[in-house]
Amino acid sequence: MKNILYILLTLTIFTACGNVENEIKQKRDSIMTLHDQLMERGEIIVRNKLKLDTLQNNLSIFAGSMPGLDTAATKQELQVISRRLQMADNEMSDWMAAFDPVQEGKSDQEKKKYLDAEQEKLYRLNSMFDTALSQSNDYLQKFKKK
């Protein structure tokens, strides 16, 4: 009877460990997927920033076809949007450099806590990307029509 209890206890411990390991793996995979999606959008961030910076230096070309265009104010707006793109890009770059997916020597609970926090950071970054991209796309669209 005692032996059966020991076997059951051992099995329970093994199953619980397996579950935590699985949970950590799933969390890590989901972070990687999010990271890869952000990297893909990072290409658009760089592309849009390049366009906005080019636009800033060539506003006089549009002045002819856009009566009432306040080049000084537009330049300032372009700089703000460009800086926002740069900030989002820098944040992503800093996250990548600091992220440690292995967490050597840490307990499973510590690993899980760390990955949860990192996932939250990526969600915040994702929102930052959304705002920066949507603002820059809207602004570029205005000039595309001309």
Add this chain to the structure above:
Amino acid sequence: MKYTYWMAAAGLFLAACSSNDNERKLPIYGERTAVKTTVDGKEKTDTLYQTIPSFRFADQDGDTTTNQTFEGKVYVADFFFTSCPSICPIMSRNMKTLYDTFKDNDQVRFLSHSIDPRHDSVPALKEYAQKLGVNDRRWLFVTGPKEVIYPLAEKNYLVAVNEDGKAPGGFVHQGYFVLVDKKKRIRGAYDGTDKTQVQKLGEDIGLLLSEKE
């Protein structure tokens, strides 16, 4: 008699296949322009293919790497960053296999562009190269402004991917290895995370090396 017949047929089939492989030419990707020239009074039409434009980056030794560095060489280019937690370690391992395979061939080079210049400084690139076991200049790891590297990737190196009918953009961090010939023309793009594709790239490097000028 029947056995001899089958052996002869198999032999002919193999000979045909190997001869096809010898004649197999890799496609040339990118834009092309027809140019008319007159040679000895006769009009001739040549095709000008898209080539990798001039570039200038800092490499892992703190030296300057330019397109001249690859003059007369067949090279494989990719895009990575040292802290990449997902596909880059697999890509680097696969590229290292190719680097080792062609270690005795001075005509083959490798060029990895970092897409994280904020953190991939020259010392960081050097450390990455050394960890991989790259101690010579056959494989260069370079860094430069994103505003230069991304357009170079999208408009030049990754044209072969665009031609595969996929929507443009989003390929820089997808692990492609791009094969460039001695005339700086794009001859193929391979999934750098897939061992079978990397093996195919190795075979294609061999084809390029034996290609007549």
